[in-house]
Amino acid sequence: MKRSFYLLLCITAALLLSQSCTEPQDFSQFEDLSITPTLATGLFYMESDEETINEAGSLVTFYSQTVNFDAFNEQYVAEHLIEGTITYEIVNTTSKQLRITIEFLDEAGNTLDVEQFDVEADPSGTNIWEVAYGPGGKSLDILANTSSLRITAFNFGDASSVSAQTEPKIKFKSAAEFLFRLK
Template sequence: MKRLLSRFLAVPLAFILTLSCSEEQDFNQFDDLTVTPTVASSIFYLESTEEMINAVPTFPVFYSQEFSFNPFNEQFVADHLLDGMLLYELENTTSKQLTLTIEFMDDANTVLDTETFTIEPEPAPLLTREVAYGPGGKNLDILTNTTRLRVSGQNLGDNTSVSPIADPTIIFRSAGEFRFRLQ
């Protein structure tokens, strides 16, 4: 008798549960979704000893290098870039006053933007700079059209002096933070 009663109640109970737990699904919610991730990355790192700066035969230029920079070469990425911030840090423990320059170039070797940094000899404080691109900053097209960076360093001092600090170096680092709209 119990078995018959439980079978008799199981069918209506299952039917009631399926009706009570289901609701019409809205698959158009994705259209309302806005995602803006921030992507951070190191861009370049330059380190040079004072000994190398003094030994370079192309005085006053002690460093010059051009390298590819095309994180925005995909059209989807370039079209969805909202803004960016480039962060620079320059540390000098050498006896040299130095100038470092970054040139942002496009495919035709046109210089789109230039950042120049001059730092005093040691004891120079850590030099930091943040450069904004996008609303409230430089034109965002500079980033999206840049395909190469040229980094150069110039010794504004002499090529014989030596810092009294052990292992005197120049360290130049750069990183970027970029925000994208994915929808």
């Protein structure tokens, strides 16, 4: 008898719970959803010591490299880019005045844009530049069509002076933040 009572009580409770907690689900909210993630990444890092710069000579390019940049090679990603910012940071502890150039290249190797940085000799401190793309900045087409970046560094100084700093170097790094609208 007790067993029957508990069985009836459990069935009744299950029926009441199933009826009281049910509500039709509304999935139309998905249409109003706006997803805009921000992607942050490092782009490149360049470092050269003063000895290497002196060995290259005066008034010459002492560093040149082309790096792959296929961040927007997928059409879906390129079409949904809203804006971006590339941040460049340069620290020069050498006795050299330098020029660093970044070229944004398309698939065919054509130059889409150029960023040029003239860096004073030590003590230049830490120099930071931010370049905006999108509303209020450069065209987003530059980023969307860039396939590679060419980095070159030119020595405007002599080939014999040596900085008083311990281990004098030029350090150049960059990072980027991109904002996308996925829906």
